[in-house]
Amino acid sequence: MRPSVGNTDVDLSQFRCFIAVVETGSFTGAARRLHVTQPTVSRAVQRLESALNARLLDRSTRHLSLTPEGRAFHADLTEAYAHLDRAISRLHSSSVLRIGFCWLLPEQFSRFVARFAREAGVDFEFVRDDTATAGLDDGRTHAALLRRVPRDRPVTALPLWQEPRVAAVARTSPLARRDHLDWAELADWPLVRNAVSGTTAPELWPPDRRPAVGAVCGNYDEWLEAVAADQGIGTVPEPAARRTSHPSVVYVPLRKAPPVQVSLALPLRGAHPLAERLAAAAGREFRRSGGSAEPGVPPHRDRTPGAKHLISGAKHSFTA
Structure with a gap:
């Protein structure tokens, strides 16, 4: 938005x-500080004076000096810039990218987000939220790493990679002694x-x-506690077996099990600009690795509506 004085517009470059x-005492010094030509500075000040209908600088002496009107305007303008700086600082401090997850945040994704934030010059937080969208529904998070994308929520998802499943059984179960299980x-x-x-839900079986x-x-x-109490068996992505231990739970390799799709989800509308940049970067990062973040994991197939939009529509680089 350009401030308007009378019928004439002024802009921040003139200010x-x-x-x-x-501050430099000359048009030449100002041009050097701003990396523009001296005539550019001179014309900008002249347009500002014309818009304000006031003489701000006294050019009648060998050295520039402020007129009374210019002195008062400079004081007001300096105070206005201080308010603007504070407003920008507050906005920047509140622009923290909040990334939700329900459980088991993968190491490769944590490293990727840290690198993205460092190169993009932004701050981020990981937020555990045990809801279907990991906080996207109520705005608690801007993006979410999901292993199951709910179909009845206004979110769009970008598939990143797939994880193999293992079975989780109680240590007292006869299955705990098996070398492997079939799905x-x-x-x-x-x-x-x-x-x-x-x-995992019954609908995954015929x-x-x-x-x-x-x-x-x-x-x-x-x-995990229900499995440990032998209330039933369960299946989880293989990384859970490496990172989550329980004295009463045994993880058993599975054969012919459907893999778990890991996706980055954003709100369908009104996504935070930082989240859109994260999705663009994630698309490049994990597409480059074939959609496979773990050894032996097959690449994913993009079957999620909106995923192509997130990638093809992303025009930002890490440092944009």
Whole structure:
């Protein structure tokens, strides 16, 4: 927005030129400070004086000096710039990119976000939120790393990579002594289901052969305790077996199990500019690695509406 004086517009460049002339004591010094030509500075000050209908500088002596009107205007302008600096500083301090997750934030994603933030010159926070969208619904987070994207929420998702599954069973279960399990045989055992942010549901099995649900919970910690109590078995991405231990839970390799898709989700409308930049960078980063962040994990296939939009529409670089 350009300030208007009478019927004439003035802009910040004219204000900057005037302040630089006053502080350096000459048009030449101002031009040097602002990296422009001396005539550019001179014309800017003249247009400002014309717009204000006031003489700001006394050019009648060998050295420039402020007129009484110029002295008063310079004082007011300096105070206005101080208010502007404070407003910009407050806005910058509040522009923290909040990235949600439900459980088990992958190491490769944490490293990627730290590098993105450093190169883009922004601050970020990881926020655990045990909801279906990890805080996107209520604006608590700007972006979210999800292993299950709810279809009934106004979000768009960018698939990043896939993770293989392992089975989680109680140490007292006969399955705990097995070298491996087949996906199909899990249908014979009760299932512990994390209904909010989990990745395993009976619908993953054929309609005529689905496991019964032995326990339902609302977050990963509750799920782990239910498995430990032998209320049923569960499946989780393989990184969970490496990073989450429990004295009463054994992780068993799975064969022929559907992989878990990891996606970066944003609000369908009104996404935070920093979140859009993050999605653009994530698309480049993980597409470059074939969508596979772990050894042996097959590349993902983009089946999520909006993912292509996030990549093709992203015109920002890391440092944009």
